[in-house]
Amino acid sequence: MEYDVTIGIPVYDADQFIVRSLDSALSQSYPSIEFLIVDDGCCDRSMEIVRHCQISHPRGSDIHILSNSKNMGVSVSRNKIIDEAQGKYLFYMDADDVITENTIGLLMRQLRQYDAEIVFGSYEKTDVSGAKTIYQYPDLQLLEDDQLACYAYRKFGGIQASACNYLVKISVLRDNNLRFINTDFWEDLAFTFELVPYIRRAVLLHQITYYYLCHEDSLSHYQTRQEISKDEIMKNIKTIDVLKANNSRLSNKCYYPERCYCIMMAYFYIACNIIKMRKSIMPSFSNGEIKRVMSHPATFREICSFHHTRFKNFFLYFIGKLPPFLCAETIKSLGKKKKLV
Numbered sequence: 001m002e003y004d005v006t007i008g009i010p011v012y013d014a015d016q017f018i019v020r021s022l023d024s025a026l027s028q029s030y031p032s033i034e035f036l037i038v039d040d041g042c043c044d045r046s047m048e049i050v051r052h053c054q055i056s057h058p059r060g061s062d063i064h065i066l067s068n069s070k071n072m073g074v075s076v077s078r079n080k081i082i083d084e085a086q087g088k089y090l091f092y093m094d095a096d097d098v099i100t101e102n103t104i105g106l107l108m109r110q111l112r113q114y115d116a117e118i119v120f121g122s123y124e125k126t127d128v129s130g131a132k133t134i135y136q137y138p139d140l141q142l143l144e145d146d147q148l149a150c151y152a153y154r155k156f157g158g159i160q161a162s163a164c165n166y167l168v169k170i171s172v173l174r175d176n177n178l179r180f181i182n183t184d185f186w187e188d189l190a191f192t193f194e195l196v197p198y199i200r201r202a203v204l205l206h207q208i209t210y211y212y213l214c215h216e217d218s219l220s221h222y223q224t225r226q227e228i229s230k231d232e233i234m235k236n237i238k239t240i241d242v243l244k245a246n247n248s249r250l251s252n253k254c255y256y257p258e259r260c261y262c263i264m265m266a267y268f269y270i271a272c273n274i275i276k277m278r279k280s281i282m283p284s285f286s287n288g289e290i291k292r293v294m295s296h297p298a299t300f301r302e303i304c305s306f307h308h309t310r311f312k313n314f315f316l317y318f319i320g321k322l323p324p325f326l327c328a329e330t331i332k333s334l335g336k337k338k339k340l341v
Helices: 018-026 046-056 074-084 102-115 147-152 170-177 187-198 230-245 256-274 287-293 298-304 310-319 324-337
Strands: 002-012 033-038 063-067 089-094 118-126 132-135 140-142 166-169 202-213
Touching: 002 018, 002 046, 002 102, 018 033, 018 046, 018 132, 033 046, 033 074, 046 063, 046 310, 063 074, 074 089, 074 187, 089 102, 089 170, 102 118, 102 202, 132 310, 140 147, 147 187, 147 202, 166 170, 170 187, 187 230, 230 256, 256 287, 256 310, 256 324, 287 324, 298 310, 310 324
Parallel strands: 002 033, 002 089, 033 063, 118 202
Antiparallel strands: 089 166, 118 132, 118 166, 140 202
């Protein structure tokens, strides 16, 4: 059976949240939706709850379940969804988040109105303390080649880091072999960052369509932990290394300088957090390792030719060329000014 939309939800031990999350998906006013659930080796009641919905809910026949042989991580589960989805468009949700009743209907109307390949909604994020933050896009149509990439890379954090809360034409993912890299950290940031150059027509919406919930056992929630594994931080670094390795193929694009700057700001953010939590990271990072984090993806000659963000890229390039101690101290000083350290 073909559907207009697949809502893909990887599930791993989410029985505290899955009822609320799945109910919000099943309550969509839009009719043609496949609900594709991946059991990522759950050890709790999560899949029992999903199977009960399969039997009892009016839309239960549209709930399809895939299973991993063991817990393999969200990247493997999301890639499986790309492979198996029967919808023409794909929308990812996390098993602990909620969408509004008209989310899919609203995004589909925009896709059809503008013949778009992707539509982003705005979202609200609730952190572990209960504080809420709204991330709101302007109402914007980006309907020419490279316009979305130019918008996304115009500043660090110019587009959402999550792979959730946008509806994307699945053929774009399949035709360009776009996959989630197999890591536990920032895999969705890397996926979205790599996706935007392939999009020709995009729409951004100011309406809030998604509600993120952060909780204390989140993999990337460092702040409340007494000890952090160095390997965990290295996985963050390696994710950005993948973006850097893929960067040169875009060197002829107008947005290349801004993309370089975004990559360097991601490294800078990691370096600031390493310095901020240095006493908690085991084993510790040396100044030399911090310096290596700040290796710029562009050459000196390339930066000289930049028409945009030349100074910003030069500044970050030279930080990475400083002696290790001076590099770390410069990052620390800048991080304090930006309230990152």
